Amino acid sequence: EAGVVQSPRYKIIEKKQPVAFWCNPISGHNTLYWYLQNLGQGPELLIRYENEEAVDDSQLPKDRFSAERLKGVDSTLKIQPAELGDSAVYLCASSYPGEETQYFGPGTRLLVL
């Protein structure tokens, strides 16, 4: 069984530029999460999807961040415009609905210059 796939693995951009990250969850996992992980910190939830519906996006900075999961499978997280403080690892995870165990992708490491 393939795991959670994320791309790109690394991204370097200049501040004020837009950037997008893509995630394909494990097949059959209807719940999808985007997390932010700063250096030396644990992952922090940005948004959670149940199928196409964003059910928890209270931690998503909506002035510059957006996310979509149009067909309830893969998802895209976008930042526009990026700021220096957005440099971090963006992790995607998925799980079966109602299950607490989450499986993570390798993450996208973003560096904003």
Added chain:
Amino acid sequence: QKEVEQDPGPLSVPEGAIVSLNCTYSNSAFQYFMWYRQYSRKGPELLMYTYSSGNKEDGRFTAQVDKSSKYISLFIRDSQPSDSATYLCAGAPGNTPLVFGKGTRLSVIA
């Protein structure tokens, strides 16, 4: 105060040692507890999953939850250099996103 507190280390032990990793949490509604292992430049990998209080063993790994003291532990027996990684504890009330600790960096020296 963060909901899940974890000593970031680093913790350095000789090969073969017993390792004890610990977390405390403040949310008494937490029912589910997990330990993830994260190698450098990789995503977190689920190691152990425990529901409510008690012990769970899997090979060299034992997870313990004491809900009365809000204490979560992970023990690693016969530690190996390949166990060198960051260990993240996490908890959740149920059907809600996990709340993670900062992670403890472990080095097992051959």
